[in-house]
Amino acid sequence: HRGVDPTGETVYKKTTSSTLKAAIQLGITHTVGSLNQKPERDVLLQDFEVVESIFFPCEGSNLTPGHHYGDFRFKTYAPIAFRYFREMFGIRPDDYMYSLCNEPLIELSSSGASGSLFYLSSDDEFIVKTVQHKEAEFLQKLLPGYFMNLNQNKRTLLPKFYGLYCVQAAGKNIRIVVMNNLLPSSVRMHVKFDLKGSTHKRRANPKEREKAVPTFKDLDFMQDMSDGLFLEADTHNAVCKTIQRDCLLLQSFKIMDYSLLVGIHNLDQACREQNTEAAAEGAMRPQVQKSLYSTAIEAIQTETGGVEPVDQTGGIPARNSKGERLLVYIGIIDILQSYRFEHKPFLPTQDTVSVHRPSFYAERFQKFMSNVVFKKVPGKVYFILFSHPGIQSGRPDLLLQSLPHSGSAVNTPTTPTFLSLTPTIHTLSHSQDTSMSEGEGGSETPSRHHDSSTPQRLDGAFHLGLIIKSK
Amino acid sequence: HRGVDPTGETVYKKTTSSTLKAAIQLGITHTVGSLNQKPERDVLLQDFEVVESIFFPCEGSNLTPGHHYGDFRFKTYAPIAFRYFREMFGIRPDDYMYSLCNEPLIELSSSGASGSLFYLSSDDEFIVKTVQHKEAEFLQKLLPGYFMNLNQNKRTLLPKFYGLYCVQAAGKNIRIVVMNNLLPSSVRMHVKFDLKGSTHKRRANPKEREKAVPTFKDLDFMQDMSDGLFLEADTHNAVCKTIQRDCLLLQSFKIMDYSLLVGIHNLDQACREQNTEAAAEGAMRPQVQKSLYSTAIEAIQTETGGVEPVDQTGGIPARNSKGERLLVYIGIIDILQSYRFEHKPFLPTQDTVSVHRPSFYAERFQKFMSNVVFKKVPGKVYFILFSHPGIQSGRPDLLLQSLPHSGSAVNTPTTPTFLSLTPTIHTLSHSQDTSMSEGEGGSETPSRHHDSSTPQRLDGAFHLGLIIKSK
Structure with missing residues (x-):
């Protein structure tokens, strides 16, 4: 379904990528917003089969804003069930909406052989992927089992499905799924x-x-x-x-x-x-x-x-x-x-x-x-966590501690030492392990990550500090 | 379906109560035992539809012991799903089997207008109730929704369904459900x-x-x-x-x-x-x-x-x-x-x-x-917990503390005072509330509870001690 139009823009089922992105953002903004107004309630078995639909005429309506693209219809599959899944995954509605809708969606070129279109949210958290009719239909059927898995197997490695939607434009249905981004582009994959x-x-x-x-x-x-x-x-x-x-x-x-x-x-x-x-x-x-x-x-x-x-x-x-x-x-x-x-x-x-x-x-x-x-x-592969002064909680930097090779591990603590959330790097001096490098101050310098294959992340607030001392 | 035979014994669908009880006990012993041998695994959507069946000839078989009743078949509905439910309700397999199968089931006379037969386990924890074909069928259909409710609404007041079975005897199907006993017969209901x-x-x-x-x-x-x-x-x-x-x-x-x-x-x-x-x-x-x-x-x-x-x-x-x-x-x-x-x-x-x-x-x-x-x-309705010396943990006795009437509550602590699991009754002297009776020693005397409508409980180890001092 994917092609390129004369201007060089990607086209999917006759819809340009920019139109699709706009429809996704308008649609998700609306559906998450209207869901926010409904009271919290438990997910019922029937909720897996619900499809909500709203029309977005370009001139706007009582419920929808005007826009510069063709009329389209936006469908949300199982809204209550996916709200529950997002909650289970720790995604707040505001964060979800903001990440996907208030910043540009970045089109990924490397979509593989599937012919699917991939977008990445600007904050690197969400992947939006077009799926075929059969795939969307199957995901709907999978939802009760997915619910059960999530409740029993908390550590599941399955994709995190955050939403399933359909954009109806130019007489075509474009179904999309929102998922987690497995490989953070902020970490260079070797x-x-x-x-x-x-x-x-x-x-x-x-x-x-x-x-x-x-x-x-x-x-x-x-x-x-x-x-x-x-x-x-x-x-x-x-x-x-x-x-x-x-x-x-x-x-x-x-x-x-x-x-x-x-x-x-x-x-x-x-x-x-x-x-x-x-x-x-x-x-x-x-x-x-x-x-x-x-x-x-x-x-x-x-x-x-x-x-x-x-x-x-x-x-x-x-x-x-x-x-x-x-x-x-x-x-x-x-x-x-x-x-x-x-x-x-x-x-x-x-x-x-x-x-x-x-x-x-x-x-x-x-x-x-x-x-x-x-x-x-055998043995442990361990790290020490510490935080910079003034760092936000929940995002401690990572400091790698030099590990003795197996055999010389006699004086190594048997469990990892965590100095989590303590405010300064100097906390490290409390560590029993004296093999810590003294040069870790360098990790406080803001740094950037360049990787040609992924969008560049410029947030700049938090870094993976690597301090390694060879034996 | 319920009647009484010439000897005065209850008969349900041509099967005497004693035969039914024996079949239930043999069947549950077998099904819980064989489930114990299977490895733990997650419940799948298909598990709600499974029915396991085993034949109990009176002469015994490779899998089943001999018995003194007619041949019967025992069916277990959704064994994996109910194992999960029992686990969610904190019922260990051994306890379940022991309570239901190693002690007599007590037939309850007050079965209401439903025509159902009710049994109570000797330890007062489980109710076994006959249900009609339609009811059993409906419970099976309810299971996915029941699973979802249990995972979302942990405080649910719905019946706790521990098992659904069917005894096939004398050409008839007798379906039974095992549930929690809501009203402990050890506590007199006024x-x-x-x-x-x-x-x-x-x-x-x-x-x-x-x-x-x-x-x-x-x-x-x-x-x-x-x-x-x-x-x-x-x-x-x-x-x-x-x-x-x-x-x-x-x-x-x-x-x-x-x-x-x-x-x-x-x-x-x-x-x-x-x-x-x-x-x-x-x-x-x-x-x-x-x-x-x-x-x-x-x-x-x-x-x-x-x-x-x-x-x-x-x-x-x-x-x-x-x-x-x-x-x-x-x-x-x-x-x-x-x-x-x-x-x-x-x-x-x-x-x-x-x-x-x-x-x-x-x-x-x-x-x-x-x-x-x-x-x-407005205000608090509160109690003090304490334990007798040598009491098992998890079953502290209950001691009621005299409450000032509203209006005189100035010196009352705003939250309940818990003296949980402290070993002796004398702990009560640490209470700020000086209105405690001195007569609480009496609650250490073993006591019995008589209630003509329910089987008498003679365990005798733990008591509800009531010490009330009027203002």
Whole structure:
């Protein structure tokens, strides 16, 4: 459905990208606003099937403002249910509306083979994606199961669906879904993978490899990271358990062809880059994304309390086989698109073949992630949190503490030391660990993050400070 | 379906009560046991529709023990879903099985007009009730909505459904539901009401009035308790909000004709009775039910933290118009039986009449409870908790503290004073309130509770101690 018009603007189903963005912003502003006026109430089973519709004539109406685009109609699917989901995900209505509607939506060029159009909210929190009729229909059917999963499996790695809408313009229906942004563009991903647990044609093609940060696939992973990603035992267990629970849900809805998106930020490499680039254009440190919207780290905070939140950007602390420190960002993606062509909509009774294929897919997926991608490592991968003076609470900066290599870990505290929310960097002197660098003051210098593949983040208030001292 | 055989034993659908009890106990033992062997996993949408079936030949089988009754088949509806519900309600599998299957089930005579057979577990926690085909079918349809309500409305006053089963014997299906026991038989109810918010024929009939503790109805309430039951403002708000949320769910499933069961234990009256009866046959104090299974008090513990748990038996502290102290036990009952005859099973689209009738019913019900039955009273209705030496934690005894009447409340602490879990009665001397009676030692004497309408509880370990000093 996607094309480019003579002026070079993207066109989707005859609607220009600028018109679509405007319709989305007008529509979401209206629907969130009108929902705000309704009293809070519990979600009922029927709410999953509700569709609200409002007409936006360009001249305006009693309910809608005038605008400079063609008339359109905006539909909101299951408004009460998605309000509940947003609340479960900690998204306040005002923040949702502001992020999506009061700042420009940024069109992403790298939309993959799906033909979907992707937008990113200016604050990096939300992804807006066009979906096909079948996908939207399937998401509606999925909602009761999604509700149940959210209430039972709090650490789920499934996409966070914040809203499902439809813009009717120029006689066409453009359905969009609003989701979380898994890979904060403020954190440089040194390598990315889209993993399915399959080896058939699972290698990034030459065109993908030309990109600044290509998304590699299963065969690339097995070749380039054959030792896998090392996680602490507790973290490994939690990640694998979460994937298992998510796969059970996906399997129960006969979903296949989903992937685990893995973004890896290499802290040691970032530090080397920083040293190199600092001379040229100042310190390079990724900013910290709002913890509110992050995914991966929540997934590893087990109910049993084994693992503490460490990284506020949502990254999971890990190591590669060289012992380099990593932050790994993961999430299960593309759970709707297998319903585009080959599947019938979910029905309680289907033939045995279509029951067995999803279970085969889920099992292979789980095994690959638990055995090949993620490996258990003994010991701890830990960090110290601290805050700058005057910093807003909830966004403490991240300071990496030098870790003794395994074997020399005799005097290392067995649990991470958290100095969370204490007001100054000097709090670090209370740390038992004397291996802290004295040079951390440098992290107070405002810095910028440049990454050609993603929009540049200029908020400038919060930084990921990396202080590493080699043994 | 209920009758009596020549020996005087109750017969239900050609099956004697003793056979039915045995089948229930064998069946539940088996189903809970086999569920225990399966790994924990999340409930899926499909789980609500599962029915497991096992045959119990009297000679026994590989899977089932032999027994002295006729062959029967035992069906368990939605086993995984009900396991989840029991867990949500804090019922451990072992406790569930033990309470229902390792001690006799007590047949209750007062089954009302429904023709249902009622059993009470020996430990007073569970009610087993026969339900009709339509009711069982409707409960199955209700389960997804029930799941959603439980996850959103933690204080719900709806029945706690712990299990739905079917005994197939003598060519008949006997469906049973296991629920919570709302009115602990260990606490003497001085008066009981079944309230709907309707006045049409809502007066207890002469036969009911002959009972030791009749269940009165709306017109009786309006006549005998015309001033209503006085609750603290926070409690009142919480109770009304909970009823409102429950009614929304009931309305969404087009349920009508449900009642609020209200059991009232009058503490002042109990104290007078105690003084009178103590001379004749020793102290009379109701025992305390396990807090785990109680309902009403949970419902008034708002998320906002306004109200603290006070009474471990599940009673809500209240007053009548004479200023007497009450414990009020409430719950919404009979939510399945409106589906017996007049309704079609729940369907998303029905005619407007049947949509409006449930909403009318719900609104009238709420208004009656919020305005007529429960009234707001300024100030606090409070209690002091203390424990006997050697008492098990979780079951502190209840000691009523004398309350100054409103107007003389200047020196009264504004919040309840809790001396929870402190080991001896002497802790009470730390209380600021000097109006405490010195006679509280008497509450350490083991006591029994006699109530002809309910089975006698002889556990004897825990007592409700009442120490009241008039001003």
